[in-house]
Amino acid sequence: MSLHITNSQRAEILTQALPYIQQYYGKVVVVKYGGNAMINETLKEQVMEDIVLLHLIGVKVVLVHGGGPEITDMLGRMGKQSVFLNGLRVTDKETAEVVQMVLAGKINKSLVNLLEINGADAIGLSGLDGHMIEAEIKDEALGYVGKITRVDVKPINDLLEKNYIPVVSTIGCDKAGNVYNINADTAAAYIAGQMKAERLLTMTDIAGILRDKDDPASIIPCVDIAEARELFDTGVISGGMIPKVECCIEAIEHGVEKVTILDGRVPHALLIEMLTDEGAGTMVIKEKK
Numbered sequence: 624m625s626l627h628i629t630n631s632q633r634a635e636i637l638t639q640a641l642p643y644i645q646q647y648y649g650k651v652v653v654v655k656y657g658g659n660a661m662i663n664e665t666l667k668e669q670v671m672e673d674i675v676l677l678h679l680i681g682v683k684v685v686l687v688h689g690g691g692p693e694i695t696d697m698l699g700r701m702g703k704q705s706v707f708l709n710g711l712r713v714t715d716k717e718t719a720e721v722v723q724m725v726l727a728g729k730i731n732k733s734l735v736n737l738l739e740i741n742g743a744d745a746i747g748l749s750g751l752d753g754h755m756i757e758a759e760i761k762d763e764a765l766g767y768v769g770k771i772t773r774v775d776v777k778p779i780n781d782l783l784e785k786n787y788i789p790v791v792s793t794i795g796c797d798k799a800g801n802v803y804n805i806n807a808d809t810a811a812a813y814i815a816g817q818m819k820a821e822r823l824l825t826m827t828d829i830a831g832i833l834r835d836k837d838d839p840a841s842i843i844p845c846v847d848i849a850e851a852r853e854l855f856d857t858g859v860i861s862g863g864m865i866p867k868v869e870c871c872i873e874a875i876e877h878g879v880e881k882v883t884i885l886d887g888r889v890p891h892a893l894l895i896e897m898l899t900d901e902g903a904g905t906m907v908i909k910e911k912k
Contacts, residue, residue, distance in 0.1 A: 660887025816877020
């Protein structure tokens with residue numbers, strides 16, 4: 624069913640967005656775009672349109688992306704089974720090469736291309752460029768899965784100054800040149816923290832933090848760090864949500880004001896969260912007043 628909106632209603636919608644446009648003008652906002660939220664091509668294009676719109680109204684958007692499903696797909700085509708331990712991909716030397724190829728190559732460049740098609744200037748980076756993300760082995764059992772030791776955001780800032788949208792793929796390296804697979808949520812938290820970003824928006828394939836994991840209507844719109852830790856203890860936050868919320872807390876502790884877990888399956892979730900009173904997903908903050 625098509626919804627008819629009058630010109631006066633359009634004008635009203637735009638005026639309601641004005642205070643938010645003023646609030647975020649010239650501010651850094653990091654968007655973490657998860658591999659599971661990228662599966663639908665139509666939605667992916669809408670996300671890129673939203674990012675371009677935010678860029679054009681003066682928001683300094685940094686796009687940090689993962690790509691787990693595409694890595695799994697590529698490994699499968701090579702006849703290589705994907706193995707996960709505590710939610711992290713066990714990464715041998717060959718898998719690390721595939722991760723680099725898929726993330727820094729295929730996915731990164733396709734996102735850059737989509738942003739360019741929609742009218743923005745974008746440049747792709749990986750954690751290897753300028754040794755932006757340095758790492759060490761997180762756990763011998765996981766192989767080349769990296770624990771971040773240092774993030775240098777100068778290459779990202781250089782691009783923002785020249786009015787590009789930086790698109791960052793989350794692979795890292797050590798001083799010996801070994802390549803590491805880095806969890807995209809963790810990398811986005813570190814980057815947002817280093818940049819003292821106004822917001823970190825984590826787009827994934829879930830609605831947010833749910834009181835009842837089987838009921839999307841039980842979404843919790845806002846939690847502070849103390850409440851989030853209680854939800855860990857009571858088991859409300861469990862499974863794959865644990866590392867996501869831990870990364871939200873980590874970003875706040877690194878200096879980010881607000882972190883929101885957004886459902887990347889909802890059309891224009893980014894704009895709803897950034898430019899309307901309604902908001903979307905679950906916002907994590909340091910403490911409630």
